[in-house]
Amino acid sequence: MDYKEVNLVNANKFFTEHLNKKLLKPIKIVEKDSDPLMKAIGWFLGALRINTRFMSSYITTIGNTIYFPKELMSTINPKRFMETIIHETVHVLDAQENKLIYKPSYLPELFLGLPLLILSIILFALKYWIIGIVAILLALVCILPTPKFGRYHWEMRAYAVSLLIARDADHDEWFITQLKSWIKGQLKTSHYYFTMPIESFYKDEDFDKYISQIPIKEEIKSFLKNDFINL
Ligand SMILES: [Zn+2]
Numbered sequence: 001m002d003y004k005e006v007n008l009v010n011a012n013k014f015f016t017e018h019l020n021k022k023l024l025k026p027i028k029i030v031e032k033d034s035d036p037l038m039k040a041i042g043w044f045l046g047a048l049r050i051n052t053r054f055m056s057s058y059i060t061t062i063g064n065t066i067y068f069p070k071e072l073m074s075t076i077n078p079k080r081f082m083e084t085i086i087h088e089t090v091h092v093l094d095a096q097e098n099k100l101i102y103k104p105s106y107l108p109e110l111f112l113g114l115p116l117l118i119l120s121i122i123l124f125a126l127k128y129w130i131i132g133i134v135a136i137l138l139a140l141v142c143i144l145p146t147p148k149f150g151r152y153h154w155e156m157r158a159y160a161v162s163l164l165i166a167r168d169a170d171h172d173e174w175f176i177t178q179l180k181s182w183i184k185g186q187l188k189t190s191h192y193y194f195t196m197p198i199e200s201f202y203k204d205e206d207f208d209k210y211i212s213q214i215p216i217k218e219e220i221k222s223f224l225k226n227d228f229i230n231l
Contacts, residue, residue, distance in 0.1 A: 004074040006229050007081040013227045014082065018219040019089065024096055025064045027089065032060065032067040061088045063095070078230050083165055086220055090158040093215055105150025109193070113142030145194040152187060152196035159183045160210035161220065167211075168221060180207055 001009070008029065015027050032038045032055060042055040051058070060067040066088045076084070095102040104111040116139035123132035166179055184202040187195045214220070 001231070002074065003077065003081075003231065006078050006231055007073055007076070010078055010082050010227075010229055011085050014085065014089075014219075014223045017227065018223045019216065022093060022216065022219070023064070027092055028065045029085075030065055030067050031070040031073070033070045035067060038067050059084055059088060061091050064092055066092075078228070079165075082224075082228065083162055086161045086165075086216075087158040090161060090215065091154065094154055094157060097215075101150075102154070106154050108142040108148060108150065113139050116142060147198060148193075148195050151192065152201060155187055155192065155195065156183075156206070156210045157213060157215075159186070160207065160214050163207060163211050164214055164217065164220060165224070168224060180204075183207075 011029055015023070019027075032042075038055065038060065041060075045051040045054045054060075056069050056071065058069070059072075066085065073081070098105075116135050120132050120135035120139055123129075123135055162179055162183070163176065166176055171179075180202065186192055188197050188202075
């Protein structure tokens with residue numbers, strides 16, 4: 001079997017035999033390159049030079065669908081693939097359990113900033129200057145790269161999976177420390193639109209807290225122990 005086949009067998013086994021009861025709707029993995037919505041978003045991000053690697057290097061999850069770049073599915077090794085799939089699964093479960101707050105807290109730029117911006121334009125047109133100014137200031141707080149606690153929280157929950165898997169595989173402390181710096185590097189920089197640039201949010205206790213809160217810890221361990229196929 002090649003990487004792609006093994007990766008899909010692993011993911012399918014994890015979803016159907018380990019997660020079954022936790023999911024309200026099954027998770028689907030779709031090739032990102034063949035999806036019209038993803039192509040449109042990829043074109044938009046590329047045209048504005050916001051992200052030129054959205055289609056080739058980024059895994060995107062919306063609802064219960066994980067959009068995975070086709071090429072990457074055949075080249076990523078099974079361990080990395082499953083780590084990514086489990087990361088995305090934590091997002092799916094969190095979105096499922098926190099229906100109202102997940103999206104606006106994960107992406108306030110779009111779900112709060114944009115509506116507030118439109119509202120402020122309407123208020124200015126109606127000459128409600130004071131609340132118009134309040135609305136535009138709130139919109140700017142959402143849209144500009146100010147710290148976004150919500151996205152930090154959801155991503156730390158999902159990235160804690162990588163730390164759990166590394167510990168489960170008995171990696172040494174040096175490796176774990178590197179992994180923590182890498183996660184911090186993702187969330188502090190442009191990769192995640194400067195989600196949380198404040199250093200004190202990345203203490204060892206913070207990572208430990210998020211590892212202890214992983215919602216599917218036993219399922220992950222049991223899958224890796226009993227069903228994971230490596231190549
Ligand atoms: Zn994530």
